Amino acid sequence: MTQNDKNSRSAYHQAYEVIRDRILNGDMPGGTKIVEEKLAAELGFSRTPIRESLRQLSNEGLIVNKKVVKPTEKDLRNLFQVRILLEGFSAKSAATYLPEEDLNCLSKCIEIGRKGTAEEIMDANERFHEVIVQSSGNSLMIETIDRMKSTIYLFRKTVVLYNRPRLIDEHEEIYEAIKARDGEKAKQLMEDHLKEDLDFCLHILRSER
Structure with a gap:
């Protein structure tokens, strides 16, 4: 070069x-x-x-x-449908394959989520989901989420800055299911968590019109 x-x-x-x-x-x-x-x-x-x-x-x-971009409700639903599918699968994979070091990382993200500044919580939230997605070992899935990262950030910012109820509690429940190596429960909890994110973002989107 x-x-x-x-x-x-x-x-x-x-x-x-x-x-x-x-x-x-x-x-x-x-x-x-x-x-x-x-x-x-x-x-x-x-x-x-x-x-x-x-x-x-x-x-x-x-x-x-x-x-x-000025996301519409349809854009929001489409984005979260993809996330629910891919991240639900990833959470199930994490329950099988996630090493102790990454489990500790998830725990640290939860701790920061409870005590950190808004910016620290944003970073910890992103890291929490990133670690779980990486555990899938599926490069195509990882690349797909990676391409969506900037748009995901816009909505992650909404759930953090508007203090979505139970956000970190749900992270902890997902972490506990992964730690217990309960793949089906981890998958269901991740899907429910993202559906709550979607509903919250839709509520904020509608209220700002």
Whole structure:
């Protein structure tokens, strides 16, 4: 790889992270029209890394039809249907395959969920689900969830910042089922947990209209 190639990749990563963070932090709210030239001038990048960044953000579902995504109820339901299927299976796998080290990690995530700052809780919530998904050992499933990660973040932010009831209690119940190596129970608890997340996000979405 030449130095120019390295510089190009570096510019792409920087531009991608800046634009993604602006979307996730609400600085570019849902519905904002994306103008490539304007973003390039504003952020100080050439148009090529901006274009590559926007393509990646489109793949992740954060940009749709050159606008920042403004999820509908249907979008929300579709996202959670996929998560329920994949993460339910992953929880069942975790009950069989998750090593002691990762069990300890889940326990730590629950502890942070009860005592941490909002940002720490967000990170711990993401890590909790990530560890369980990784336990599936299915690279296609892991990649599918990974591609959805940024959109999932938007809804995870909703359940944490609006203090969804029993969020961490449900994590603990899932953890206990995995620790007890009860795959069917872990699967059911994860599915129920995500359905509660969905119902809560739908409630917030409707109340903000």
